[in-house]
Amino acid sequence: MIPYGQQDINQQDIEAVLETLQSDFLTQGPRVPAFEKTVAEYCQVKHAFAVNSATSALHIACLALGVEASDIVWTTPVTFVASANCALYCGADVDFVDINPETFNLCPQKLEEKLKQAASENRLPKVLIPVHLCGLPCDMRAIKQLADEYDIKIIEDASHAIGGRYEDLPIGSCQYSDITVFSFHPVKIITTAEGGMAVTNQSDLAEKMALYRSHGITREPSLMTHEPDGPWYYQQVELGFNYRMTELQAALGVSQMHRLDAFVAKRHQIADRYDDLLKNLDLTMPVRSTSSYSGLHLYVIQVDAKKRLGLFNLLRESGIGVNVHYIPVHTQPYYRSLGFKIGDFPGSEYYYSRAISLPMYPNLTENDQNYVVAKIKEGLML
Ligand SMILES: *Cc1c(COP(=O)(O)O)cnc(C)c1O
Numbered sequence: 380m381i382p383y384g385q386q387d388i389n390q391q392d393i394e395a396v397l398e399t400l401q402s403d404f405l406t407q408g409p410r411v412p413a414f415e416k417t418v419a420e421y422c423q424v425k426h427a428f429a430v431n432s433a434t435s436a437l438h439i440a441c442l443a444l445g446v447e448a449s450d451i452v453w454t455t456p457v458t459f460v461a462s463a464n465c466a467l468y469c470g471a472d473v474d475f476v477d478i479n480p481e482t483f484n485l486c487p488q489k490l491e492e493k494l495k496q497a498a499s500e501n502r503l504p505k506v507l508i509p510v511h512l513c514g515l516p517c518d519m520r521a522i523k524q525l526a527d528e529y530d531i532k533i534i535e536d537a538s539h540a541i542g543g544r545y546e547d548l549p550i551g552s553c554q555y556s557d558i559t560v561f562s563f564h565p566v567k568i569i570t571t572a573e574g575g576m577a578v579t580n581q582s583d584l585a586e587k588m589a590l591y592r593s594h595g596i597t598r599e600p601s602l603m604t605h606e607p608d609g610p611w612y613y614q615q616v617e618l619g620f621n622y623r624m625t626e627l628q629a630a631l632g633v634s635q636m637h638r639l640d641a642f643v644a645k646r647h648q649i650a651d652r653y654d655d656l657l658k659n660l661d662l663t664m665p666v667r668s669t670s671s672y673s674g675l676h677l678y679v680i681q682v683d684a685k686k687r688l689g690l691f692n693l694l695r696e697s698g699i700g701v702n703v704h705y706i707p708v709h710t711q712p713y714y715r716s717l718g719f720k721i722g723d724f725p726g727s728e729y730y731y732s733r734a735i736s737l738p739m740y741p742n743l744t745e746n747d748q749n750y751v752v753a754k755i756k757e758g759l760m761l
Pocket residue numbers: 431432433434435458459461462510536538539561562563564573574575
């Protein structure tokens with residue numbers, strides 16, 4: 380089976396993990412801070428917190444921004460459920476902003492309309508979570524301008540986008556956001572098996588995320604309510620979680636970071652080749668931006684909704700692990716039980732009815748890519 384996404388693990392990655400396995404620390408050692416430093420430097424951001432998943436990173440990001448019951452968080456319907464679930468974990472309500480029909484990212488115009496409406500009803504969100512879908516950066520300048528106007532905080536869900544750039548700064552620089560979150564799941568751009576990271580330039584948010592990641596416990600005397608009883612002393616000052624990343628994962632992360640630029644460059648080569656091979660077919664290729672640099676986590680084509688299932692089935696039967704990203708979150712049964720329904724976000728639903736994610740990962744061979752394209756041609760003729 381040719382998968383839609385796959386990690387690239389080399390001998391150096393393996394040695395980094397083995398070396399860690401034989402070292403003094405399997406958790407809470409030097410490698411997690413080293414990984415955080417590597418990512419922070421790469422992203423040109425001040426603070427970074429490695430955690431056990433992007434889902435956890437989204438959760439501590441919401442908590443650090445003070446999201447609680449009675450608050451509202453907005454995101455896009457076209458994302459993985461975790462982008463919305465993080466707000467529910469905090470007891471907040473979730474709502475969605477429909478997508479731009481070309482980029483499939485959260486649409487600034489629709490955001491503006493919805494904000495006006497929400498302001499008139501006194502139901503403004505506290506936090507907005509734009510997602511750089513497939514790695515393509517959102518229109519962050521426009522989104523940030525609106526967020527400032529309405530005093531809303533921003534968490535960038537950059538699970539697809541490490542290695543990408545927006546306005547000549549790396550995704551993760553938080554130029555137009557309060558916190559940015561990355562995922563290191565094996566299908567994403569770099570991997571730590573499971574893993575995620577939250578980055579920020581704001582020291583108050585950094586302090587809170589450090590607490591929430593590890594039980595709300597601090598060993599820092601300045602954060603305690605009184606003088607430490609002794610050198611063993613720690614205090615729990617918040618209700619936190621155990622979201623820590625292991626040393627094995629961090630060692631793998633550091634090693635993978637060495638190849639991040641090469642991974643993304645290879646993804647661009649593969650996308651260029653798809654663009655070329657698919658250009659005369661009855662389908663819509665993804666938008667390729669010239670003003671920003673995509674992480675290119677996914678390459679999603681759009682086909683006639685009536686042909687999608689047949690094409691999808693033919694590709695799967697041909698050993699091609701195509702997928703669909705994403706089923707709009709508001710249509711999930713859990714979200715329907717909260718009151719959302721089909722028809723609420725027509726742009727997202729239309730996108731979903733036509734989307735297929737093609738294989739996209741650094742080790743995809745030209746032969747395999749040719750085979751995928753040949754089968755798409757066959758499938759479109761059905
Ligand atoms: C993968 C993904 C997540 C969750 O990442 P995990 O590391 O698996 O928790 C969140 N948001 C988006 C957009 C994702 O693609």
